[in-house]
Amino acid sequence: MKKKMNYKAPRGTHDILSTDALGMSFLELKAREIFKKHGFEEIRTPLFEDAALFMHSIGRTTDIVEKEMYTFEDKKGRKLALRPEGTASLVRAFIEHRMDTIIPSGKFFYMGEMFRYERPQSGRYRQFHQIGAEFFGNQSPVADAEIIILVQDLLFAAGIDEIDIRINSLGCKKCRPSFRETLIEYFSSLENLCKDCLKRLKKNPLRLFDCKIDSLKFVKAPKILNYICTSCKNNFYTLQTLLKSVNCSYNVDETLVRGLDYYTQTVFEICSKKNGAYGTVIAAGGRYDNLVKELGGQDIPAVGFALGSQRVLSIIDEHKLLNNFGTPERIFIAVIDQELFNEAFSFAVKISRYGLNNNKNISVFGPKNEKNLTNQLKYAEKIKASKVLVFAKNEFKNGKLLIKDMNNRTQTENFIDEL
Ligand SMILES: [Zn+2]
Ligand SMILES: [Zn+2]
Structure with a gap:
């Protein structure tokens, strides 16, 4: 097992x-x-x-x-x-x-x-x-x-x-050395300092001010700015x-x-x-x-x-902070006719490079190894894509792509060259 x-x-x-x-x-x-x-x-x-x-x-x-x-x-x-x-x-x-x-x-x-x-x-x-x-x-x-x-x-x-x-x-x-001496003298006159303070007193008296247990006892401590x-x-x-x-x-x-x-x-x-x-x-x-x-x-x-x-x-x-930084627009590339898969893939690479070179805040997803369009659209919804670009044989022949707007559920046709 x-x-x-x-x-x-x-x-x-x-x-x-x-x-x-x-x-x-x-x-x-x-x-x-x-x-x-x-x-x-x-x-x-x-x-x-x-x-x-x-x-x-x-x-x-x-x-x-x-x-x-x-x-x-x-x-x-x-x-x-x-x-x-x-x-x-x-x-x-x-x-x-x-x-x-x-x-x-x-x-x-x-x-x-x-x-x-x-x-x-x-x-x-x-x-x-x-x-x-x-x-x-x-x-x-x-x-x-x-x-x-x-x-x-x-x-x-x-x-x-x-x-x-x-x-x-x-x-x-x-x-600083003379202030250090003054501090050691002052702290030594106090009673019941904690273990840490006693240790610090010899090595690094300034650090006593950091003590959370004793700090209230130090109100009358000499002030460094006077020295x-x-x-x-x-x-x-x-x-x-x-x-x-x-x-x-x-x-x-x-x-x-x-x-x-x-x-x-x-x-x-x-x-x-x-x-x-x-x-x-x-x-x-x-x-x-x-x-x-x-x-x-x-x-x-x-x-x-x-x-x-x-x-x-x-x-x-x-x-x-996220408003300042800007959430990228998510674009999903879908494929109806599988013989267009390579075209879709190279198009996906092209638009993500376009985004990079032109400082556009976009993220590109797909194409996905999935033949069924409904499943592809379900996936696009899951990843919160705002647009789905669909590669289909008939439109592609005429140099066009289908664009589904996922927010208002509309569909348009566009020439690939214009995208
Ligand atoms: Zn000085
Ligand atoms: Zn202490």
Whole structure:
């Protein structure tokens, strides 16, 4: 006896079907349009990299590297990891292809799958899609503003306008260490911190702000914006002036730290304000001026963002989106006299090519290996064809085809050449 197949998609992964797949394409199409307008070029990096790359860039003590990375050894014992995010890979490629030696450096985008071993919950997957961009070689907050505005434009284009943009500055190499000391001193004075907080206190005190258990105890914590240096302060101020100049509304959130080690100065998060998805982070990013150098490249500043495609799609209005994208008109090719089958087939190929070359939104079905016309029409109805083009001997002799309009049930004759 044959065994029944009983396979399922691995835990935390999902198949993207039908309107979700269409939604994903729509989002990526919109993103490509917007990236092009801002002068960003695409880079496609491998799905896996040397595991050390992520440890070195994202940080050994971050949740991503400590708990969530898919690491494995290949047959030669190389320690590899499925990419948990896009920036590290992009910076690696940027340096490897010596793009860090070209001035001005450039703007790049990526889109594709990322992998994190997280506890699956609604909207969170172990294999998920991100769209992101990195802007290299521009030290000025103008670049930060451009990135934030670009993400906002992308979300607007996807039909998401109820958003909350939160920004903060994490200071630089010069001013962050003293704030770190102040924070350690402050947190050490508190009692009954949770296990995670005690661990983070030694390695990465900024991350305590992310604690969901203790965050209420931190209302009197020292505020980073009071500790950053004049140049960091000026940059943060300039960024806000630029955002205001284009009526981009934002909130300053001094507890926003982001979970990755490489950020310097500007960090930001964009959350949904939509009912039912309030507070969901849909995009985030920031400046990372030391990472290129730390990974072996030139001293090149950079700023970037990443957006979770599934998060965006989960709050998007699907009807609006499909209207935007346009549902193709379905055309079915039917054959009454079977000796015309080859003509019908080559005609089907011709009109789908015509659609392709003239940017017509049509899908062509048939001819079908089915002699009975009634069955062919039943099929056309099932696939929701709006028109059926019928190949019949008598009409074909005169260079004509029958056209059945499935919506108003009318039938006309047309010359093939005119179609
Ligand atoms: Zn500073
Ligand atoms: Zn805690």
